[in-house]
Amino acid sequence: MTTDKAYEQQVNAFTLDVPETYNFAKQVDVYAELNPSQLAVHWENEAGDILQLTYGELKAASNKWANALQTIGLTRGDRVIVLLPRSLEAYIVYLGLIKAGVVVMPGSEMLRPKDIEYRANHAGATGVIAFGNITSEVDQVRTQCPTLTKFIIVGSEKEGWTSYESLIADQSSEYEAVATRTDEMAFLSYTSGTTGGPKGVVHTHAWPYAHQKIAATYWFDVQAGEMAWATAGPGWAKWIWSPFVSILGKGGTAFVYAGRFNPETYLNLLAKYPIAVLCSTPTEYRLMAKVDNMERFQPKALRSACSAGEPLNREVIDAFHKHLGITVRDGYGQTENSLLVGNFVGLDVRPGSMGRPSPGVNVSIIDEDGNVVQSGTVGDIAVHKDAPILFKGYLNDEVRTGRAFRGDWYITGDQGKVDEDGYIWFEGRADDIIISSGYTIGPFEVEDALVQHADVAECAAVASPDPDRGHIVKAFVVLKRPELASEQKVRELQEHVKNLTAPYKYPRVIEFVESLPKTTSGKIRRVELRAAERDKAR
Numbered sequence: 391m392t393t394d395k396a397y398e399q400q401v402n403a404f405t406l407d408v409p410e411t412y413n414f415a416k417q418v419d420v421y422a423e424l425n426p427s428q429l430a431v432h433w434e435n436e437a438g439d440i441l442q443l444t445y446g447e448l449k450a451a452s453n454k455w456a457n458a459l460q461t462i463g464l465t466r467g468d469r470v471i472v473l474l475p476r477s478l479e480a481y482i483v484y485l486g487l488i489k490a491g492v493v494v495m496p497g498s499e500m501l502r503p504k505d506i507e508y509r510a511n512h513a514g515a516t517g518v519i520a521f522g523n524i525t526s527e528v529d530q531v532r533t534q535c536p537t538l539t540k541f542i543i544v545g546s547e548k549e550g551w552t553s554y555e556s557l558i559a560d561q562s563s564e565y566e567a568v569a570t571r572t573d574e575m576a577f578l579s580y581t582s583g584t585t586g587g588p589k590g591v592v593h594t595h596a597w598p599y600a601h602q603k604i605a606a607t608y609w610f611d612v613q614a615g616e617m618a619w620a621t622a623g624p625g626w627a628k629w630i631w632s633p634f635v636s637i638l639g640k641g642g643t644a645f646v647y648a649g650r651f652n653p654e655t656y657l658n659l660l661a662k663y664p665i666a667v668l669c670s671t672p673t674e675y676r677l678m679a680k681v682d683n684m685e686r687f688q689p690k691a692l693r694s695a696c697s698a699g700e701p702l703n704r705e706v707i708d709a710f711h712k713h714l715g716i717t718v719r720d721g722y723g724q725t726e727n728s729l730l731v732g733n734f735v736g737l738d739v740r741p742g743s744m745g746r747p748s749p750g751v752n753v754s755i756i757d758e759d760g761n762v763v764q765s766g767t768v769g770d771i772a773v774h775k776d777a778p779i780l781f782k783g784y785l786n787d788e789v790r791t792g793r794a795f796r797g798d799w800y801i802t803g804d805q806g807k808v809d810e811d812g813y814i815w816f817e818g819r820a821d822d823i824i825i826s827s828g829y830t831i832g833p834f835e836v837e838d839a840l841v842q843h844a845d846v847a848e849c850a851a852v853a854s855p856d857p858d859r860g861h862i863v864k865a866f867v868v869l870k871r872p873e874l875a876s877e878q879k880v881r882e883l884q885e886h887v888k889n890l891t892a893p894y895k896y897p898r899v900i901e902f903v904e905s906l907p908k909t910t911s912g913k914i915r916r917v918e919l920r921a922a923e924r925d926k927a928r
Contacts, residue, residue, distance in 0.1 A: 394811065397737045397746060404749035406603055406778050408572050414598040415452065415489040416567035418638050422449035428615065429643045431481050432663075436649035443478050448485065451558070453565035455486030458557040462517075462540055466491030466568055469513050469578060470540075471506065472624070473497045473520035473528075476648045479544050479554070480624040483519060484634060488576060488595075491568035495578045498625030499524050500892040507531040508587050509580055510538050513785060519554065522546040572596035578785060579627045581725040582832030584822045590785030591627070591725050598635045600778040604748050605729035606636035609721055611667060611694050614641035618667040619659075621647070621674060627725040628698065628828070632669045642667075653677040657687035664691035671828040672702045673859050675718060679709035689714060694735065696721055699828030700860045701816045704741035720744060722816070724802060725830070726794070728779035730771075731814050743813040744806070751777045755808050760797040768817050771806045772799035822916045824853040826861050829894045833916060836863055836897060839890040843883060845869055850906050852919045854899060855927035865897035866906060866919060875902040 422430075426446030433441040443451070464470060470492055474480045487494050495515060497506070506528055509515065517540030518528055525543055529550070532538065543551035570576070576595040580588040610632055612618040620632035637644045645665055649655065656678055660668065670678075675697055678684070695710065698721045710716050719733035722744040730753050733745035747753035752774035754762045763769045773780060775798050783791040794800055805817040824831040836851035847868045854864035867883065869875060880900045887896040907915040 394738060397734060400608065400734075401747075401749045406600060406750050408596045408599055408778065410572060411569045412572050412595050412599050413488060413491075413567045413570045414576075414595070414635065414639065415485045418445075418485060419449050419489075419567060421638075421641050422446055425641065428641070429617075430638065431478055431644045431646060432617070433476070433478055433646040433648060434659075435647075436655075441478055443481070448481060450563035451482045452485035452489060453563050454558040454561040455482055455554075456489040456565045456567075457561040458554075459486065459490045459492060461561075462542075462552065462557065464490070464492055464517055464540055466570075467493065467574075468516040469493040469495055471495045471497050471509060471515050471518040471520075473499060473501065473506075473518065473524045474544060474624050475499050475521055476623050476646050477521075477544075478646075480629075481634065481638070481644070483544075483554075484624075484630075485638075488570075489565060489567040491570050491574070493575050493578055495580075496625050496627070496630065497580075498623070498892060500894055501527065501625075502889070502891050503527050503530040504890060505588075505892055507534050509590075510535040512587065513578055513590055516540060517542065519544065522548065525551060570595045572599065575782075577627075577630060579630070579725050581627070582823065582830050582835060583790065584832055585834050586790070588832070588835070589787060589790055592782040592785055594782055597728070597779065597781075598630075598639065600750075601631065601635055601728045602639040604750055604779060605631065605721075605723070605732070606640055608734045608749055609696060609719070609729050609732040610636045610640075610669060611696075611735045612637055612640045612642040613666070615643070616666040617643040617645050617664050617691070618669070619645040619647070619665045620669040621651075621656075621671065622669075622828075631698075631723070631728065651677075653681050654687075657681060657684070660689040660692055661687045662690065665689070666691050666693050668692060668695040670695070670697060671699045672697050672706070673699075673827040675702060675706050675710070676858055679706045684709065684713040687714070689716070692716055695719065696732075698723060698729070700825050701742070701744070707739070707741045722804075722814075726781040726800070726802075727773060727777065730773055730777075730779075730802070740813050743809075743815050746812050746814065748779075751779060753777075753814070754799070755806060755814070756796070756799055758796075760799055765808050765810050768805055768807045770796075770820055771802045771804045771814065772796065773802065774798055775800060819853070822852070822920075824851065824861060824863055826853070826856070826863060827859045827894070831863055831895050835891055836865060836887060836895055839887040839895075840865060840867065840883060840897075842890065843886050845871065845874055845879070846883070848906060848914075850914045850916055850919055851897060852916050852923060854923040862898040863895065864899040864901065864923060866901050866903050868903060868905060872902070872904065 422445035
C-alpha cells in the first residue's frame, strides 16, 4: 500500500460526530484520574531550573483555580484576558477557565497598553490575569476599560491586584467541570487585519474537540505518555493548537523551555531529553539548520517533527533529514481555523508543498467567482464553510466576517495551486497581511503607530523577503521635513513603534521616500511596493 493510498483511506473513513456538550478540561481530568502520577508538564529555564506538574497535580490545581473564579465573581460566559509567559501556571489557568466556562482571551506578554485597551473594550472583558512584568501595561489603561473589574496577578503581589496564589490557597481541589455546549464561545483570539484594529476570532468548545480528532491525530501525532515540545508561547492561537490542546488532549507530556531562542540550545535539549515530537516555527528550523556540524546533536528520542506558521523551504527539510534523520513535515493553518493542509504522518512529503487537505476539511483553490479551478492554476486557498474547525465569525464585526467569505467558501487570504496528485503549493499572500517569523502583522497597526510620530507625513508597511524570518516588516516613510532622514531617525521611529504596539510589529527596515504609489482614489498601492521588494530579493 502506498502512503498516498493510506491517506485516501483515512480521508474516506473519517467522520466527526460533535456532541452537544463538551468541555476539554473535563477530558483532561478523566485522563488525570486514570494517570495521576504521569508527568503533564516539564518546565525549564535558561538557568537550568526545573519545575514539573503531574496530571494529578494539574487536575487539583486547575480545580482550585476554577473554585477561586467563583469566589471573585467570574462566571460562565465572562471573558478574561490572559497575559502569561511559558509557565506551569499557563496550563493551570487555561484549564481552570475552561472548566468554569469562562472565555479565554489569549494575549502575548509583548502587548502594549493600546493593544490591551483595544481587546478589553472590544470584547467587553471582565477580568485580566497577568504575570507581574506586564501588569504596569494594564495599569496604564485601567481607567479606559470600564468593563474590566477583576485584576489577578501571578507570581508576585501588587497594590490594586489580587494575588493568584492567595486566591487558590484555601480552595477545594474538587470541582466538576461545567457541561458547556459545543456552540458556546471558548476562545477569543485576536489576529491582525489589513485595515482597522485586530479581529476577534470566535472559537467554540467544539473547536478543541475537532482539532484533536484532526490535527492532533493525523499531523502532530503525539502519543499518550510521550514527551512533546511545541515551541509556541501562550498568547498565540498556535499555543492553544499544540502545546495545550494537542499534547494534553492526547495524554502527552508538554516540554516547556522558557529561555530565549538559541539554535544550539534547542538542539542540545533535543539530545538531552526524550522528546519524541517537535513542533517549531520555520524561523527556528532555519536557524537550527545553519548550525555548524549539526550532526553533533543527535536527538535522544525524536521520531516526528512538524512546522507551521509560514512555508518551510526545501533546504531546511533536507538538512534535518541528512544530519538528524528526521523529515520535518510542513503544515498550514490560521487563527481562524486549525490545520487546513498538512504533510501528514505516513504521507509522502514533497518538500515545498503544504501537503494535502486535512481529513474532514474541504480545502480547494477557487477563482474570483467562487469556482474551483483546475490543477496547476493559481487561485485563492479556500475552506468550505461547513469545515468543523472553522471559526464562528469575528466578534462584533459582521462586515469583516462577511468579507472573509465568497459564497460557501472562507477565503484564507493566501494563494496557491494544487497539483495532479492533490498536493497544495503556496504562492503568496493575496492581501497586505505580513507574516514574519510566524507572527501575523497587519500593515494598519504599523502605519497607525508611525503616523502618530510628529515627523511622519504618511507611510506604508509591507512584507519584505528575509532569508531567516521568511519576511520582515519594511516601512516606506514620507517625512514632513525630508531633510530629517537619517539612520538616527530610523532608530527613533523604530523605538516609537515598539513603545506604541507589540515590539514584534516594528519595521526592521525603514526607507524614506518622497511619495507613495497610490490609486486614482488615493489609496496606497502596497501591492506595488511588495512586488518591488520581491524583485529586489531575486
